[in-house]
Amino acid sequence: QAIKLADVAELSGGGATVGTNWKNGIDLAIEEINAKGGVLGRKLEVTHADSQSNPGVARAQVQKALDAEPYVLLGPGYSGSVKVTAPLAAEAGIAQIMGGEAAELTQAGNKFLFRTSFGQQSSMPKVARYIHDEMKAKTVAVVWVNNDFGRGGRDVVVKELDRLGSKVVADLSTEAGQADFAADVGKIKAANPDAVFVYLNEEESARILKELKRQGVTAPLMGETTLIGQKVIELAGDAANGARGHVGLTTDAPVELIKAFRDKFAKKYNYVPDHNGLKGYLAVYMVKATTEKMGKVDSKGFADTLHGLTIKAADEPGILMDVTFDQNGDIDRQSFLVEVVEGKQVVKQVLPKVK
Amino acid sequence: MSNLFDLLVAGLAAGAIYALVAVGFTLLWQTSQTINFAQGEFVMLPAFLMLAAMHVGAPFWLAIILGILLSMILLGLAFKMLLVDPMMRHGVLPLAIATMALAIGIKEAVKQFFSAEASPFPSIVPTGDISVLGHAVSLQSIGVLVVAILAVFGLTALLNRTSLGHQMQAAAQNPTVARIIGVPVERMILLTFLINAFLVALASLLITPIYLAKFSSGEVLGQAAFIAAIVGGFNQVRGAIAGGLLIGVLDNLAASYVSTQYRAAVPLIFLIVVILFRPQGLLGRAEERTV
Amino acid sequence: MSGFAKPLKIALLLAVVAGLIVVPMNFNRYGLFILSQWAVMTIAAMGLNLTLGYAGQVSLAQGAFVGIGAYAAAIMTTHGWPLPAAIVVAIVSSFAVGWVLGYPALRVQHHYLAFVTLAFSTLAFLVFRNESWLTGGIYGISNIPRPHIFGLATNKPLPFYYVCLGSLAIVSVAVWWLIRSPWGRAFMALRENPLRAQSLGVDTRRYTLMAFAIGSALGGVAGALYAPLTQYIDPVPFNLSLSLDLLMMVIVGGAGFYFGPFLGAMIAVLLPEWLRFTEGYYLMLYAIAVILLLIWSPTGILGILDRYMAARRTKAASALRAVAKSRLETAQ
Amino acid sequence: MSDPILSVHNLVGGYGKMTILNGTTFAVPQATITTIIGPNGAGKSTVFKAIFGLLKLREGKISFANRDVTNLSQRALLNAGICYVPQGRNIFPELSVRHNIELGGVAAKGIDLPSRIEAALDLFPALRRKSTQQASTLSGGEQKQLEIARSLLLEPKLVLIDEPSIGLSPLMVQQTFDILKSLRDRGVTILMIEQNARSALEISDFGIVLELGQTRMVGGAKRILNDPRIGQLFLGGAMEESAA
Amino acid sequence: MSAVLEVTNIKKNFGGISAVDGVSFDVREGEILGLIGPNGCGKSTLFNCILGQLTPSSGEVKLDGKTVTGLRPSELNKLGVSRTFQLLQVFPKLSVRENLILAGQEHQGNMASRLVGRSDAGLTGAADQMIGFFKLDHLAAEPAGGLSYGQQKLLDAAMAFMGGPRLVLLDEPAGGVNPSMLADLKDRLVAINREKNATFVVIEHNMEFVMSLCSRVMVMAEGKVLAMGRPDEVRKNPAVIEAYLGH
Numbered sequence A: 001q002a003i004k005l006a007d008v009a010e011l012s013g014g015g016a017t018v019g020t021n022w023k024n025g026i027d028l029a030i031e032e033i034n035a036k037g038g039v040l041g042r043k044l045e046v047t048h049a050d051s052q053s054n055p056g057v058a059r060a061q062v063q064k065a066l067d068a069e070p071y072v073l074l075g076p077g078y079s080g081s082v083k084v085t086a087p088l089a090a091e092a093g094i095a096q097i098m099g100g101e102a103a104e105l106t107q108a109g110n111k112f113l114f115r116t117s118f119g120q121q122s123s124m125p126k127v128a129r130y131i132h133d134e135m136k137a138k139t140v141a142v143v144w145v146n147n148d149f150g151r152g153g154r155d156v157v158v159k160e161l162d163r164l165g166s167k168v169v170a171d172l173s174t175e176a177g178q179a180d181f182a183a184d185v186g187k188i189k190a191a192n193p194d195a196v197f198v199y200l201n202e203e204e205s206a207r208i209l210k211e212l213k214r215q216g217v218t219a220p221l222m223g224e225t226t227l228i229g230q231k232v233i234e235l236a237g238d239a240a241n242g243a244r245g246h247v248g249l250t251t252d253a254p255v256e257l258i259k260a261f262r263d264k265f266a267k268k269y270n271y272v273p274d275h276n277g278l279k280g281y282l283a284v285y286m287v288k289a290t291t292e293k294m295g296k297v298d299s300k301g302f303a304d305t306l307h308g309l310t311i312k313a314a315d316e317p318g319i320l321m322d323v324t325f326d327q328n329g330d331i332d333r334q335s336f337l338v339e340v341v342e343g344k345q346v347v348k349q350v351l352p353k354v355k
Numbered sequence B: 001m002s003n004l005f006d007l008l009v010a011g012l013a014a015g016a017i018y019a020l021v022a023v024g025f026t027l028l029w030q031t032s033q034t035i036n037f038a039q040g041e042f043v044m045l046p047a048f049l050m051l052a053a054m055h056v057g058a059p060f061w062l063a064i065i066l067g068i069l070l071s072m073i074l075l076g077l078a079f080k081m082l083l084v085d086p087m088m089r090h091g092v093l094p095l096a097i098a099t100m101a102l103a104i105g106i107k108e109a110v111k112q113f114f115s116a117e118a119s120p121f122p123s124i125v126p127t128g129d130i131s132v133l134g135h136a137v138s139l140q141s142i143g144v145l146v147v148a149i150l151a152v153f154g155l156t157a158l159l160n161r162t163s164l165g166h167q168m169q170a171a172a173q174n175p176t177v178a179r180i181i182g183v184p185v186e187r188m189i190l191l192t193f194l195i196n197a198f199l200v201a202l203a204s205l206l207i208t209p210i211y212l213a214k215f216s217s218g219e220v221l222g223q224a225a226f227i228a229a230i231v232g233g234f235n236q237v238r239g240a241i242a243g244g245l246l247i248g249v250l251d252n253l254a255a256s257y258v259s260t261q262y263r264a265a266v267p268l269i270f271l272i273v274v275i276l277f278r279p280q281g282l283l284g285r286a287e288e289r290t291v
Numbered sequence C: 001m002s003g004f005a006k007p008l009k010i011a012l013l014l015a016v017v018a019g020l021i022v023v024p025m026n027f028n029r030y031g032l033f034i035l036s037q038w039a040v041m042t043i044a045a046m047g048l049n050l051t052l053g054y055a056g057q058v059s060l061a062q063g064a065f066v067g068i069g070a071y072a073a074a075i076m077t078t079h080g081w082p083l084p085a086a087i088v089v090a091i092v093s094s095f096a097v098g099w100v101l102g103y104p105a106l107r108v109q110h111h112y113l114a115f116v117t118l119a120f121s122t123l124a125f126l127v128f129r130n131e132s133w134l135t136g137g138i139y140g141i142s143n144i145p146r147p148h149i150f151g152l153a154t155n156k157p158l159p160f161y162y163v164c165l166g167s168l169a170i171v172s173v174a175v176w177w178l179i180r181s182p183w184g185r186a187f188m189a190l191r192e193n194p195l196r197a198q199s200l201g202v203d204t205r206r207y208t209l210m211a212f213a214i215g216s217a218l219g220g221v222a223g224a225l226y227a228p229l230t231q232y233i234d235p236v237p238f239n240l241s242l243s244l245d246l247l248m249m250v251i252v253g254g255a256g257f258y259f260g261p262f263l264g265a266m267i268a269v270l271l272p273e274w275l276r277f278t279e280g281y282y283l284m285l286y287a288i289a290v291i292l293l294l295i296w297s298p299t300g301i302l303g304i305l306d307r308y309m310a311a312r313r314t315k316a317a318s319a320l321r322a323v324a325k326s327r328l329e330t331a332q
Numbered sequence D: 001m002s003d004p005i006l007s008v009h010n011l012v013g014g015y016g017k018m019t020i021l022n023g024t025t026f027a028v029p030q031a032t033i034t035t036i037i038g039p040n041g042a043g044k045s046t047v048f049k050a051i052f053g054l055l056k057l058r059e060g061k062i063s064f065a066n067r068d069v070t071n072l073s074q075r076a077l078l079n080a081g082i083c084y085v086p087q088g089r090n091i092f093p094e095l096s097v098r099h100n101i102e103l104g105g106v107a108a109k110g111i112d113l114p115s116r117i118e119a120a121l122d123l124f125p126a127l128r129r130k131s132t133q134q135a136s137t138l139s140g141g142e143q144k145q146l147e148i149a150r151s152l153l154l155e156p157k158l159v160l161i162d163e164p165s166i167g168l169s170p171l172m173v174q175q176t177f178d179i180l181k182s183l184r185d186r187g188v189t190i191l192m193i194e195q196n197a198r199s200a201l202e203i204s205d206f207g208i209v210l211e212l213g214q215t216r217m218v219g220g221a222k223r224i225l226n227d228p229r230i231g232q233l234f235l236g237g238a239m240e241e242s243a244a
Numbered sequence E: 001m002s003a004v005l006e007v008t009n010i011k012k013n014f015g016g017i018s019a020v021d022g023v024s025f026d027v028r029e030g031e032i033l034g035l036i037g038p039n040g041c042g043k044s045t046l047f048n049c050i051l052g053q054l055t056p057s058s059g060e061v062k063l064d065g066k067t068v069t070g071l072r073p074s075e076l077n078k079l080g081v082s083r084t085f086q087l088l089q090v091f092p093k094l095s096v097r098e099n100l101i102l103a104g105q106e107h108q109g110n111m112a113s114r115l116v117g118r119s120d121a122g123l124t125g126a127a128d129q130m131i132g133f134f135k136l137d138h139l140a141a142e143p144a145g146g147l148s149y150g151q152q153k154l155l156d157a158a159m160a161f162m163g164g165p166r167l168v169l170l171d172e173p174a175g176g177v178n179p180s181m182l183a184d185l186k187d188r189l190v191a192i193n194r195e196k197n198a199t200f201v202v203i204e205h206n207m208e209f210v211m212s213l214c215s216r217v218m219v220m221a222e223g224k225v226l227a228m229g230r231p232d233e234v235r236k237n238p239a240v241i242e243a244y245l246g247h
Ligand SMILES: Nc1ncnc2c1ncn2[C@@H]1O[C@H](COP(=O)(O)OP(=O)(O)OP(=O)(O)O)[C@@H](O)[C@H]1O
Pocket: D015, D018, D020, D038, D039, D040, D041, D042, D043, D044, D045, D046, D047, D087, D195, E139, E145, E146, E147, E148, E149, E150, E151, E176
């Protein structure tokens, strides 16, 4: 009998790109695992439900998914949707592996919630430190997309920069889907910062990179995966050159397993995934590794087992990189500092696991 | 004030895009008294049709021709026959709602059958900037502006100066009487939607290199163009150009001088003010005499 | 409303009400959630039906009023106020804002009015998102409690469903009363011919403002229920697309028909859920279904019934004419 | 009676299930003015709609110039030489007065349109004065004039004109009737509906009384004018007595 | 007899055109005043200015000696002034009966009592009487939009009388109405005029109707008053014949 997983993700609405990547990652992982005989001899099965990027709908869908008593719940990706649904999963005693990155999600003492990537509380301080220490920026412009993702990152980074003594001279919110960044770049130019922190979705990153180049902004650019991902490079062309980013999880990481994953994914879906594709993929392998560690398919014991668990890529290649889960459901993993050089990502630094 | 000049240029560039999309809104209103809430999606789709054609190996020029033809068939002919014909008699709302549904349908279809990812799109205007008074102005924007102006002038001439144009307007204002005096109403309406389809295909071709091809890009575009059309004057094609440019500039000024968080509010407040004090829009024609 | 015999109508109505009370008792939590959502959306759509369907004032801002109600309820109940108090505040505030939004309707009509309200709707979204000191901004407000009604906790899905259903019942009766009163006729006069209405003493200004304010207040009620239903709100659900969805519910159900919003909300809330088995295609299919429905009957589902009724009525009138004719013939 | 150019036989039809025309039958001789009179709601306008293909008939046959024209399209009827001026307000409100008139010539073939437009404007000086104004700003009577002027652009064989006198000043009514007379003298057949029955019958050759969708009476205009029963029922007999 | 309505020097311009150009006149209580003039001379515009449908460019309107310029049409109607329209103005989707009830309901009680009171405001009887008088019985439940031209015209007139007005401004009530019915209508107007002492101002192009109904006739031309007097005087006035009547 198959092990049933339930996925609720942003398959339409504002988060459609995020959710679709996540879903494709999940499907790919399950296909692989099932082809190799499944988990503990049982096949995996997943149902996907669309949250329409709307917390209310997400709640309904998670409710529906939980009513069907899945083994583990996957998703959603939007932090707001995670916030509405996490109490439901906790109440049902079912582990939820999600894509949200907002800092507070794992700090509410929920014992059933797990991340697939860094929370902003762990990635943003690294970014801030890099801007301050390595870029030696006394003044920084911060551009962010005004949704929970962007706002969350911005809040942490601004706080950290402040603590480190770098001054935020321009704090610019932008809209999701914004096409015209001339005014924002004009403001950056006017503020004349030592560095610019860009925290937008991929397409918007590409657009602002082009505009920054057009207006001749020369200050170094720092961001996250969403600034220097392959997709951005494809869309922005040579405007992406020189941009740097902290990469927690990227298909561009200099890791053989990840490269292999990327090829598999691209072969199946005809495009190169962003980090959300990876998150979905990892979520399934987290289920596999945890279950095999328990040695049985036990929904109730799952969360306990995953807390404090370290999964090594050597044992479970699907996990791609060694990873450790703490008591809050946060993860610890290696990460990278990457710069775009002539349309290619070049790893400048490898940041080790914290612990 | 070089910064202000840059903002103006950037505003005009964005505004030209809005104008080009808004032309369709005003055209449809003037010649069929319909509102197409899927206009943004109509602009988004042809680029994907062209991309699809290139995917199966067509050269760019052929893809463009195929894209335009296909959109005239799908967004012109089929749209008119399947949606407009049964609903037009029942006033503005049912069709407006149907186009909202259509917008969802088109978006979902593109996402499902093409991709949820953004893709780059080749530009037929050479990329790069030219320098105007020492400020960089992108050739693509100039191309969009030129086409928008041409479209507005061409359509205005057609509608106001030719018998065909009068017949198109007559068919919209009073279809029964138009029929009685021999205006081929059906053909006029079809013509309206074919012109619109051609325009959106053209707009798609010019705008997508700037905006990127993405299933959701119609939303932002459609809304901005909608606002532009109203501000400029919904019942006159020429309103599109004025409204588009104005909204583009205003948006950029707002982003610079007001807060970026409330940037989107400024054009909207402007819209409300315009409607309250000059409901027909800046270049629109007043609807006169009701008693 | 219909040509069935009156007792039959009443029996049908009672059966439906009983069904809504009894059947969900065996529903799972998801089913109850969806049904509660239907009840809430029906209330909001009834408000819009009043403004748009009866009074003919096109509004693309109903979603914003749901937002106002939801935030009022969320802010108050998370600060320890009981839900009924929050509902009152939601009603009052959305009534007041709706009244103000009605003023443009005194100057402009039809599509122009639609555009003003559309702008308002987006402005409201920006306020919800940007004024984080009040609304929690993009992070929203979480842990919204569900009320105790007569000492009974409604935390569980079933009791809260009854809260929603009960509210729907109260609103339904109130709206029924309203549209059957001379007010309802005056609203229709605004829709049909405001010019003639004015010259017959219909205070079009006051009725227009009322139509907006009452319709908006119902939006507020819906919002005040939506917040404890989802127990978390952020600005995104109250953007323009909710207004458009509500508009779609009204038109698809049948604008200006009392039962239109019930059916419209059912289609908008339940149909996508039924179609979910088609996975990636469900929204596409939903869109196609809505389009087909409108092609079939541009006046909405109840428009079909109305056409049938009109046919019956003309039959009666035909008979009257025939009588007159035969009288004429015998006279000659 | 000369050969009928239009004959209407046993028309049955209405709106939805409601039957308005109950076997309406009459014939209109060529180059005459025929006036249809009858109470409000008798179905007079409905007959015109039926002739002009705007009403689906359940039964009946309409022939024009020895040709079956039942349920033909408007375009085809225009081409056959029938022109229709409906009752009520029938303008294109947002187009200028001149453009409104010009549109009357859409179905014209081989006619010197510009000169006809000028001729029409000459007949209605008020319209010439307001030719660039938006048509919706015209007064009620001026709008009616606009419609009549518009209908003069074609060279029809048969004009169906529904209550042209509504809203026109007595002077304009006279002038309009003069225009109709001169059209008849040029061989055009006129079928007119009028409630201003006395004046209309004065200039008519034939009259038709329609009631409840049936032809009650057909005959010479003089005869109908002088028929006492008709006078009482349809011409407002009482009105005459109390008139100053 | 005192003046119910006093109009002083009303002007109305549209852009450059002056549609009404300084019109002054009084209407005495209980009189029936005819208003005639060539097409486009400003009669309807004058009505619209008096009734608050248009704001006059200048001038003053007094009702019972009180200035009412600038009042809204609904306010004027509450004061007992009602009207009919030249172009068809009914509520097309409401039934004939509903049209008439609507026409009377705002004169019953106040806004609050109308919300809680009877849904027909007690007007069904009065409405049906009107329907009977205008021979619309078989159409009482039909939507008004499905009526013939003349029937809608009659309905419009009927609506003007539902609120029991004391001053009624009728804009071409006879246009399109069958002569027999017109005779009835005239009798009815005379009866209401006598019994209820209601005052009428009637725009009409139907000379027989005007001349036999009205006690005084005012003639307008090009926005100005051309003549005013008893019907037989006006009829003989050469200026009026020249501008309006013909022959
Ligand atoms: N669009 C319509 N829908 C339904 N019924 C209609 C419609 N138009 C007319 N009728 C009905 O048909 C009947 C005849 O209408 P018609 O317009 O032919 O009358 P008419 O003889 O022209 O009257 P009038 O002299 O008032 O113009 C009327 O009783 C009217 O109620």
